[in-house]
Amino acid sequence: MTDAPRIHLGSLLRTSSDAHTTGELDHLTYEQGGQEQILRFARPAPFDVNVNSLGGNEMYLQGYFHPVVVMECARCLREVEVPLQLKLGTLLRYDPAVDAPFLEEAESGEEVLVFGDPDLDLSAYLAETALLAAPLSVLHAPDCKGLCQVCGHDLNEGPCEHSAQVPVEKIDDELGNPEGTVHARQNPFAALRDLKLPED
Ligand SMILES: [Zn+2]
Numbered sequence: 491m492t493d494a495p496r497i498h499l500g501s502l503l504r505t506s507s508d509a510h511t512t513g514e515l516d517h518l519t520y521e522q523g524g525q526e527q528i529l530r531f532a533r534p535a536p537f538d539v540n541v542n543s544l545g546g547n548e549m550y551l552q553g554y555f556h557p558v559v560v561m562e563c564a565r566c567l568r569e570v571e572v573p574l575q576l577k578l579g580t581l582l583r584y585d586p587a588v589d590a591p592f593l594e595e596a597e598s599g600e601e602v603l604v605f606g607d608p609d610l611d612l613s614a615y616l617a618e619t620a621l622l623a624a625p626l627s628v629l630h631a632p633d634c635k636g637l638c639q640v641c642g643h644d645l646n647e648g649p650c651e652h653s654a655q656v657p658v659e660k661i662d663d664e665l666g667n668p669e670g671t672v673h674a675r676q677n678p679f680a681a682l683r684d685l686k687l688p689e690d
């Protein structure tokens with residue numbers, strides 16, 4: 491069990507000195523929508539964080555985080571390791587009234603991490619940064635055959651009794667649906683849309 495990644499910003503806030511923390515994480519525990527979430531990594535994920543004062547209650551956080559997140563193959567659901575090389579660079583703002591740290595969009599469009607405890611817990615920030623950088627879906631191999639829709643058999647391990655009834659080629663034909671393509675081209679509304687384009 492690793493402790494939450496924390497950086498101590500008390501003396502930075504008092505004297506504008508810099509702060510640094512580094513370590514490895516096998517998981518992150520954070521809160522989202524009132525629920526405790528756990529993000530586990532395939533192996534210990536190194537992180538290194540520097541915080542520099544920008545004057546007043548504003549700071550800049552820089553560093554790196556190299557987690558290997560574990561996702562499911564979109565077709566066969568087996569575990570896939572996704573290594574991420576994250577470069578960190580985020581504005582921080584100290585606001586003593588804030589309970590849990592949260593990300594806010596500044597007027598410039600830049601994200602600002604707002605926090606109220608000078609002993610800043612980076613868990614939610616690092617988890618969110620990793621989840622935003624991770625792909626929406628992955629395949630364990632480009633030619634993954636997926637699961638049988640009837641019995642759930644992993645077709646990467648060979649055919650099941652249903653493979654003969656629904657050949658893969660037939661499914662591809664249905665998805666291709668050449669007739670549907672022709673209808674879309676002849677759709678009169680598509681032509682109307684084209685006519686209106688110059689007004690925009
Ligand atoms: Zn797969």
Ligand SMILES: [Zn+2]
Nearest residue numbers: 638641650652
């Ligand atoms: Zn089957």
